[in-house]
Amino acid sequence: MTPRRQDSTLQVDRRQFMTAGVSVVLGVLASWRHGVAQDSLPGAGPAGKVADPASAGRALTATTAADTDAYYQVIEKQLKCTCGCGLDIYTCRTTDFNCTYSPGLHRQVVTLAEEGKTAQQIIDAFIGQYGQQVLMAPPRTGFNLFVGYLFPSIVVLVAAGFLVVVLRRWTRVAAAPGPTSTSHVDASPAELERLRRELERLPG
Amino acid sequence: MTLLGHLSLWLAFLVGLWGAITGFAGGLQDRADLQQSARRAVFAMFAALALATICLEIAIFRHDFNVAYVAARTSRNLPTFYLWSALYSGQQGSLLFWATVLSLFATLAQVLTGARHRAYLPFVAAVTCLVATFFVTVMLFAANPFERLAFTPVDGQGMNPQLQNPGMVFHPPMLYLGYISITIPFAFAIAALLSKKLDGDWLVAIRKWTLVSWLFLSVGLLIGMWWAYVELGWGGYWSWDPVENAALLPWLVMTAFLHSVMVQEKRGMLKKWNLALVLGAWLLSIFGTFLTRSGVIASVHSFTQSPVGYFFLAFILVAGIGTAVLYAIRLPLLEADATLESMVSREASFFFNNLLLVGLAFSVLWGTLYPILSEWLQGTKVSVGPPFFNLVNIPLGLLLLALMGIGPLIAWRRASFPNLERQFAVPAVTGVFVLLILLVAGMRELGALMAIGLGGFVTATVIQEFGRGASARHRQYGEPLALAVLRLVGRNRRRYGGYIVHMGIVLLFIAFSGMAFKTETQATLRPGESATLRSPYGHLYTFTHLGISQYDALNRRVTAALVDISLDGKPIGRLKTEKRQHVDALGRNTFEPSTEVGIRSGLREDLYVVLGGLVNGTEQAVYRFTINPLVWWVWFGGYVLVAGGLIVLWPGGGPPAVRRTQAGYAVKLESKA
Numbered sequence: 105m106t107p108r109r110q111d112s113t114l115q116v117d118r119r120q121f122m123t124a125g126v127s128v129v130l131g132v133l134a135s136w137r138h139g140v141a142q143d144s145l146p147g148a149g150p151a152g153k154v155a156d157p158a159s160a161g162r163a164l165t166a167t168t169a170a171d172t173d174a175y176y177q178v179i180e181k182q183l184k185c186t187c188g189c190g191l192d193i194y195t196c197r198t199t200d201f202n203c204t205y206s207p208g209l210h211r212q213v214v215t216l217a218e219e220g221k222t223a224q225q226i227i228d229a230f231i232g233q234y235g236q237q238v239l240m241a242p243p244r245t246g247f248n249l250f251v252g253y254l255f256p257s258i259v260v261l262v263a264a265g266f267l268v269v270v271l272r273r274w275t276r277v278a279a280a281p282g283p284t285s286t287s288h289v290d291a292s293p294a295e296l297e298r299l300r301r302e303l304e305r306l307p308g
Numbered sequence: 309m310t311l312l313g314h315l316s317l318w319l320a321f322l323v324g325l326w327g328a329i330t331g332f333a334g335g336l337q338d339r340a341d342l343q344q345s346a347r348r349a350v351f352a353m354f355a356a357l358a359l360a361t362i363c364l365e366i367a368i369f370r371h372d373f374n375v376a377y378v379a380a381r382t383s384r385n386l387p388t389f390y391l392w393s394a395l396y397s398g399q400q401g402s403l404l405f406w407a408t409v410l411s412l413f414a415t416l417a418q419v420l421t422g423a424r425h426r427a428y429l430p431f432v433a434a435v436t437c438l439v440a441t442f443f444v445t446v447m448l449f450a451a452n453p454f455e456r457l458a459f460t461p462v463d464g465q466g467m468n469p470q471l472q473n474p475g476m477v478f479h480p481p482m483l484y485l486g487y488i489s490i491t492i493p494f495a496f497a498i499a500a501l502l503s504k505k506l507d508g509d510w511l512v513a514i515r516k517w518t519l520v521s522w523l524f525l526s527v528g529l530l531i532g533m534w535w536a537y538v539e540l541g542w543g544g545y546w547s548w549d550p551v552e553n554a555a556l557l558p559w560l561v562m563t564a565f566l567h568s569v570m571v572q573e574k575r576g577m578l579k580k581w582n583l584a585l586v587l588g589a590w591l592l593s594i595f596g597t598f599l600t601r602s603g604v605i606a607s608v609h610s611f612t613q614s615p616v617g618y619f620f621l622a623f624i625l626v627a628g629i630g631t632a633v634l635y636a637i638r639l640p641l642l643e644a645d646a647t648l649e650s651m652v653s654r655e656a657s658f659f660f661n662n663l664l665l666v667g668l669a670f671s672v673l674w675g676t677l678y679p680i681l682s683e684w685l686q687g688t689k690v691s692v693g694p695p696f697f698n699l700v701n702i703p704l705g706l707l708l709l710a711l712m713g714i715g716p717l718i719a720w721r722r723a724s725f726p727n728l729e730r731q732f733a734v735p736a737v738t739g740v741f742v743l744l745i746l747l748v749a750g751m752r753e754l755g756a757l758m759a760i761g762l763g764g765f766v767t768a769t770v771i772q773e774f775g776r777g778a779s780a781r782h783r784q785y786g787e788p789l790a791l792a793v794l795r796l797v798g799r800n801r802r803r804y805g806g807y808i809v810h811m812g813i814v815l816l817f818i819a820f821s822g823m824a825f826k827t828e829t830q831a832t833l834r835p836g837e838s839a840t841l842r843s844p845y846g847h848l849y850t851f852t853h854l855g856i857s858q859y860d861a862l863n864r865r866v867t868a869a870l871v872d873i874s875l876d877g878k879p880i881g882r883l884k885t886e887k888r889q890h891v892d893a894l895g896r897n898t899f900e901p902s903t904e905v906g907i908r909s910g911l912r913e914d915l916y917v918v919l920g921g922l923v924n925g926t927e928q929a930v931y932r933f934t935i936n937p938l939v940w941w942v943w944f945g946g947y948v949l950v951a952g953g954l955i956v957l958w959p960g961g962g963p964p965a966v967r968r969t970q971a972g973y974a975v976k977l978e979s980k981a
Binding site for chain 1: 656835856901924930
């Protein structure tokens with residue numbers, strides 16, 4: 105151990121001093137170089153490697169113009185991802201970016217579009233390959249239109265018609281004169297109208 | 309402990325069977341000894357199931373990985389908070405939770421029901437015991453939470469990362485409490501049918517229970533939406549997933565019941581309908597459980613797929629047929645006391661409100677089951693997602709919203725033209741005014757225009773109702789207006805609490821319409837680089853990627869990305885979004901990396917940032933930036949809805965309407981001329 109003098113100065117020889125100095129400079133340089141490798145300069149040059157890439161999920165490639173193209177998004181939002189998540193291709197591939205199916209399906213959409221196919225032809229190609237269940241909703245034609253889309257509304261409409269008929273019948277029954285066990289009120293029509301107005305103003 | 313738990317299940321099974329037999333026999337033969345035995349069986353069943361639950365909790369907290377359920381759902385490094393939720397995070401545990409809570413509710417029903425309704429209790433004991441016994445049977449023969457492994461793993465597999473969220477600690481129990489508590493009104497309805505006491509008294513006995521279950525279902529649904537939004541990362545809160553739909557179905561039917569029961573209380577009408585709604589709500593809650601657990605329709609909740617679905621299917625069939633037969637036999641006893649005086653009356657509006665609510669429930673059920681139906685009838689597999697449900701249900705929802713404003717403006721029995729004119733003037737003008745403002749502002753989205761315009765109409769209705777009531781108190785008692793409003797609500801909690809619930813629904817509808825204006829983009833950024841996104845309000849947001857940091861947390865390795873945000877060039881804050889690789893106590897990966905979304909929530913819009921991943925393991929990050937308008941109002945609308953529900957539920961506030969109005973409306977107005 106280096107002896108310490110009473111005036112708090114360290115007793116070192118020149119060689120020890122130089123060695124310590126060089127070590128400090130090399131250490132600073134080494135840490136600086138390490139820092140460059142870890143943290144890239146803002147917005148310029150290559151981005152540095154992170155310590156544990158595996159824990160950051162699947163390695164991705166940089167986003168391309170096709171990834172954000174609104175035209176492809178419209179198509180992909182009509183097609184269901186085949187991974188079983190229940191989401192459309194666009195939503196699935198951008199939800200947590202872990203799905204290994206949706207990026208492939210996206211590439212398939214882009215490839216078909218680059219071959220000159222229209223949006224409908226792309227969708228038809230998907231139906232041909234994966235069946236009708238690849239659509240986020242059944243096509244609005246034939247059986248699906250009448251039994252799928254329209255049936256609930258038809259049921260509600262028919263029930264509404266039935267309800268109107270029943271209510272009208274009940275209203276006629278109520279209006280028909282007949283024996284009643286309820287008390288009779290000794291009041292003029294004007295008084296009754298006033299009472300009715302007061303009752304309407306009551307809470308509930 | 310697991311042996312004790314297993315024995316407790318068997319005890320609960322035997323006691324439950326005994327309670328069901330003695331309850332039905334005691335009620336039908338009017339034998340006090342059997343009735344007393346059924347009552348005690350309910351208490352004993354609760355004790356046995358509570359003991360079983362404690363045993364499973366002890367196994368979870370002791371990390372007894374020899375128990376298959378504990379090994380599959382937890383790990384040594386799982387935070388204590390989530391050890392509690394491990395009880396119901398899987399099939400077997402949630403069945404135990406369900407049975408235990410049901411037996412607790414059954415006990416409360418026995419203890420809290422007043423002497424006036426004691427005649428129903430033996431049947432209530434029988435029905436609750438029977439339902440709880442079914443759940444115990446499923447556990448004993450298909451999904452035993454105490455099943456042991458042939459070996460003891462060093463550590464468990466851990467909990468699914470998506471379930472490690474505070475929302476998932478509260479969402480399932482709230483929803484379960486809602487589902488389970490419907491059994492009590494159902495049991496009273498069956499009791500009324502069996503005992504032929506169908507005079508409406510049973511409705512008074514179940515009033516609080518129906519509100520409690522509606523409130524739990526509401527809270528469960530809202531927390532579920534919040535969890536989906538903050539945890540799943542796809543940027544929305546409702547995807548019409550079959551399991552979400554399954555929870556919505558009983559909620560819609562219970563909401564219909566809470567409205568139609570007022571017609572029976574005030575006018576003695578809709579007896580058959582109200583009974584059918586209570587029976588239907590319960591059957592739908594069991595059906596929802598079947599959907600969740602059978603995996604019959606593919607969904608994100610597929611973790612629950614197992615053979616227990618067959619048990620549920622058999623139970624639904626038996627319970628459904630039994631209930632329908634009993635209901636049909638008793639129909640002649642359910643004749644209405646009164647007739648309708650006018651088509652333009654409050655009661656008529658309630659009929660249409662019920663039609664729409666039940667119509668919506670049918671529509672949701674139809675869409676949920678349509679893939680099965682299509683495969684069965686036309687041999688084609690189809691998927692039914694949000695485009696289908698939005699197209700079919702939004703028009704019905706908007707009609708319902710309109711009726712929510714119309715109903716309270718129409719008088720009971722018969723509304724006169726001057727009355728309608730006086731009531732509708734301000735709300736209708738307000739609705740049209742709101743619509744015009746939106747059109748002038750450039751909004752062209754039809755659904756959103758309708759939702760916000762009708763929202764204005766309903767809001768004006770509610771404010772008018774509060775204003776008139778408070779003004780009357782102010783004039784009559786000289787109370788300051790603020791005090792008058794408070795006392796108005798306090799004295800008639802059911803009516804004004806209901807209006808507050810309506811306001812919550814309005815806020816929810818308006819907030820839902822905001823999703824029509826969602827905007828998003830994807831970008832790959834190096835540290836220091838930025839991406840921009842314009843909000844629907846015209847502001848420009850700039851997102852600047854600051855860098856990536858990696859560190860270890862309790863049970864995960866975190867890759868965190870920091871993003872600086874500025875609005876029209878002005879810095880407004882910083883967001884963090886993460887990738888999490890969960891590990892067990894030995895440092896082994898347990899699940900695929902999951903994503904934690906960064907959210908900055910505001911009154912106008914939410915900024916929703918997802919870290920997609922890194923490019924080749926560098927700090928160059930792939931992001932999705934989304935602007936979700938009005939999402940904050942979904943949660944605020946939820947608070948308002950729950951607050952209104954609590955006001956309605958709160959004890960006191962004047963005598964129940966059924967007693968008050970029976971006398972008032974017994975007088976038929978007739979001219980002496």
